[in-house]
Amino acid sequence: MTDPRDNQWSxxxxxxxxxxxxxxxxxxxxxxxxxxxxxxxDRAYNHFRDNPVMWKRKDGSPRDLQDVLEALSWTNHLITGWNPITGQGEPFLKD
Structure with a gap:
């Protein structure tokens, strides 16, 4: 059986x-x-990070925004090559 986290990562x-x-x-x-x-x-990342109460489910319960923040961070990492853990690397598809 596939781990659901694999689908999220994909x-x-x-x-x-x-x-x-x-x-x-x-x-x-x-x-x-x-x-x-x-x-x-960066603006979108800050918005989701700083305003988590705006993003609720229909039943009013809070949403976990970690996946949204990770996707935005990964987008930045691919375009710039910058990773806060490993530092500057090669940008994705940058010739």
Whole structure:
């Protein structure tokens, strides 16, 4: 049986990789796009981190936002190569 956490990891990784691919494609014609995109990723991360009570289930119970925060962090990591644990690495698909 598949561990449900594998599905979560796959979904978060796929969304971060797709975002990085879109950024790399748009960068080809707009070199400043990645910086603007990353600023919005940072704003989104801060919003979810700082306003967890805004995101509730229909029954009013709080949602666990860890997966959202991880997906945003992974997106930033793929585009910049920066990881808060290992430091600067190679950005994903950056030639």
């Amino acid at each position: 979904a978060k990784t796929a969304s971060a990789v797709l975002a990085a691919c879109i950024v790399r494609t748009i960068e080809e014609t707009d070199p400043t796009f990645a910086d603007r995109f990353l600023a919005n990723v």
